Amino acid sequence: MEIQCPSFQVLLALLLFMIMVLKIGKIRGKTKYSASNLPPGPWKLPVIGNLHQLAGSLPHHGLRDLAKKYGPLMHLKLGEVSAIVVSSAEFAKEVMKTHDLIFASRPQVLASRILSYDSTNVAFAPYGEYWRQLRKICTLELLSAKRVRSYRPIREEEIRNLIKSIASRAGSPINLTQEICSSTFTSTSRAAFGKKTRDQEKFIYIMKEAAKAASGFALADVFPSVSLLHLLSGMRPKLERLHKEADRIMGGIIKEHQRDMVTTKSGEGEAEEDLVDVLLKFHEHGNELEFSLTTENIKAVIFDIFGAGSETSSTAVDWAIAEMIKNPRVMNMAQIEVREVFNRKGQVDETCIREMKYLNLVIKETLRLHPPVPLLLPRECREKCEIDGYEIPVKSKVIVNAWAIGRDPNYWNEPESFNPDRFLDSSIDYKGANFEYIPFGAGRRMCPGVSFGLANVELPLALLLYHFDWKLPKGMKHEDLDMTEAFGAAVKRKDDLHLIPIPYHPPPTEKSQV
Numbered sequence: 001m002e003i004q005c006p007s008f009q010v011l012l013a014l015l016l017f018m019i020m021v022l023k024i025g026k027i028r029g030k031t032k033y034s035a036s037n038l039p040p041g042p043w044k045l046p047v048i049g050n051l052h053q054l055a056g057s058l059p060h061h062g063l064r065d066l067a068k069k070y071g072p073l074m075h076l077k078l079g080e081v082s083a084i085v086v087s088s089a090e091f092a093k094e095v096m097k098t099h100d101l102i103f104a105s106r107p108q109v110l111a112s113r114i115l116s117y118d119s120t121n122v123a124f125a126p127y128g129e130y131w132r133q134l135r136k137i138c139t140l141e142l143l144s145a146k147r148v149r150s151y152r153p154i155r156e157e158e159i160r161n162l163i164k165s166i167a168s169r170a171g172s173p174i175n176l177t178q179e180i181c182s183s184t185f186t187s188t189s190r191a192a193f194g195k196k197t198r199d200q201e202k203f204i205y206i207m208k209e210a211a212k213a214a215s216g217f218a219l220a221d222v223f224p225s226v227s228l229l230h231l232l233s234g235m236r237p238k239l240e241r242l243h244k245e246a247d248r249i250m251g252g253i254i255k256e257h258q259r260d261m262v263t264t265k266s267g268e269g270e271a272e273e274d275l276v277d278v279l280l281k282f283h284e285h286g287n288e289l290e291f292s293l294t295t296e297n298i299k300a301v302i303f304d305i306f307g308a309g310s311e312t313s314s315t316a317v318d319w320a321i322a323e324m325i326k327n328p329r330v331m332n333m334a335q336i337e338v339r340e341v342f343n344r345k346g347q348v349d350e351t352c353i354r355e356m357k358y359l360n361l362v363i364k365e366t367l368r369l370h371p372p373v374p375l376l377l378p379r380e381c382r383e384k385c386e387i388d389g390y391e392i393p394v395k396s397k398v399i400v401n402a403w404a405i406g407r408d409p410n411y412w413n414e415p416e417s418f419n420p421d422r423f424l425d426s427s428i429d430y431k432g433a434n435f436e437y438i439p440f441g442a443g444r445r446m447c448p449g450v451s452f453g454l455a456n457v458e459l460p461l462a463l464l465l466y467h468f469d470w471k472l473p474k475g476m477k478h479e480d481l482d483m484t485e486a487f488g489a490a491v492k493r494k495d496d497l498h499l500i501p502i503p504y505h506p507p508p509t510e511k512s513q514v
């Protein structure tokens, strides 16, 4: 969290003092919150509100600790922003089902305003006709089950490359986190652009920085009206630099596609449909549909697909492997299953994944303990509304702590332990109907990339378990593996996972499947 850095704290203290002096007149006006029937919450300091209570901890941890004291429906002031924090399945259901329409918008964060062309992406577009149309394109065209299936050859080829690359370094420690991240990104890149982008490393860097900036807890987002702070904190200039670079990369890719479309139309070549091709069908009334997208809209959606799609999936694979290293019994059971299924079928490909029941439980349990987006994406209250007799003010930011709910002892036995068996014979799934388990959110703004995301988690995990046994380097014991989290919109492990691969099955050859 930005507020964690010590030198930054000094800067923050100075700036806050300045703001306090400048805004002292406004403070009285803002005490309107205390007069109304808001949910309970800790006492608020002038100007910074409750920010000091979150400093030094990861937001989902800090918010969970406060909720333990003040309850699962809590009111906070995060700088200038009035926030409602939801930490129980019952209240999550109120927000994402009972009053879904009222909470179907997103508050604006600086990162999405700058990086996503004034929030014209799917994830941060305000609720309305534009978002509805984009969302339709996403669910029916870009991320439909059929489209995800059509990218199976790409996923399989990329995983084959990953396995071969790991096998070539068998017996020595490798940075598995980086390998998984790069492979997922290449796979997404090929599905989106038809090929690996020349600027892949740069684009990965931009995505990582964007994920850190889009947490919603940046100074610029808790003091949205103090533009000077956006500059002084360095946030705005940094985002503008990232945006310029991302815009250049995506612009080049779109131009290339437009050129290819012309040559394909004139019969000079055959192109397979990638996500940019699909989006270009909607470009400036390209196909006489009632809805059309500008070049900038298309770039915003591409940025979404990478931002929302790559980090989340690779983070989930990373956590799953780390948890299995810490729990050798689970690793062993998963390996026995994966090896049995692939060997029995005589093929090593995606078609076998459905039969891997235990692997599916491992993924479910990983997403319970380590939801890659622990606070979901924030919602914004569009109309005055009541929950549990409390007033939820218009424009307040609603934060659902999916991570805290997934570890709440009211719903889960021994919630801190990694135990995939808890999902045996359970009907709980990813569809957002069980509010104690919402790694993909729920309701109108639920993740539209569930099939795409799971496909990018299942195959890599199955293949990593099939081809290798895994050991920790330097004689480390499995119980020593540090599971500390890093800060960001997608929460990863703080340290990369370094492991030694011991080949079990020979790596795939060019001719064999995966």
Ligand code: HEM
Pocket (backbone or CB within 6 Å): 122, 123, 124, 135, 138, 143, 304, 305, 306, 308, 309, 310, 312, 313, 316, 371, 372, 373, 376, 377, 378, 438, 439, 440, 441, 442, 443, 444, 445, 446, 447, 448, 449, 450, 452, 453, 454, 457
């Ligand atoms: C393991 C993988 C993934 C996880 C855990 C995940 C999780 C989430 C969560 C929690 C949300 C917010 C939901 C809410 O507010 O209720 C979300 C939104 C979204 N996700 Fe995912 N996601 C994953 C993969 C993907 C993929 C692969 C894509 C696209 C290729 C994607 C695209 C999106 C988009 C566009 C939104 C915004 C939806 C909207 O606001 O209408 N996600 N995701």
